[in-house]
Amino acid sequence: MAANRGQGGIQQLLAAEQEAQHIFNAARAEKMARLKQAKEEADKEIVEYRAQVERDFHRKVAESSGDSGANVKRLEKETETKIFHLKTETERISYDVVQMLLNHVTAVKN
Known part of the structure; x- marks a missing residue:
């Protein structure tokens, strides 16, 4: 069994x-x-x-x-707009960036 x-x-x-x-x-x-x-x-x-x-x-x-003259004008306008934007952003954050760099350069670490 x-x-x-x-x-x-x-x-x-x-x-x-x-x-x-x-x-x-x-x-x-x-x-x-x-x-x-x-x-x-x-x-x-x-x-x-x-x-x-x-x-x-x-x-x-x-x-x-197409019309190369129109393209050149369009590209120039786009370039000017981008440059203006970059300058504006640079002016806006430059003080903060300088302060941050100064803090990092002058910070003493053990």
């Missing part, structure tokens, strides 16, 4: 091991399917992004090949 119980226990263990292996294989297959789907979605996003960048590039090329 004890031998039958031992055989039954071994059979249960083998069945449980097979079931665990099936669960593991199913999980692995699902993981691989999700990875494949994620890769396909990423590839799709890359294609869309590349197309958008190329459209922007072609638009800028078309703009620059």
Whole structure:
């Protein structure tokens, strides 16, 4: 009787091991399917992004090949605006930057 119980226990263990292996294989297959789907979605996003960048590039090329006088004036205006913005920001934060530098230079550390 004890031998039958031992055989039954071994059979249960083998069945449980097979079931665990099936669960593991199913999980692995699902993981691989999700990875494949994620890769396909990423590839799709890359294609869309590349197309958008190329459209922007072609638009800028078309703009620059147009009336060059208008482009020069537009670029000069953009440059002046950026320079004005940089000067304004420099004036706004220069005192704080000088104070910060002085604090770091004159601070004594052990």
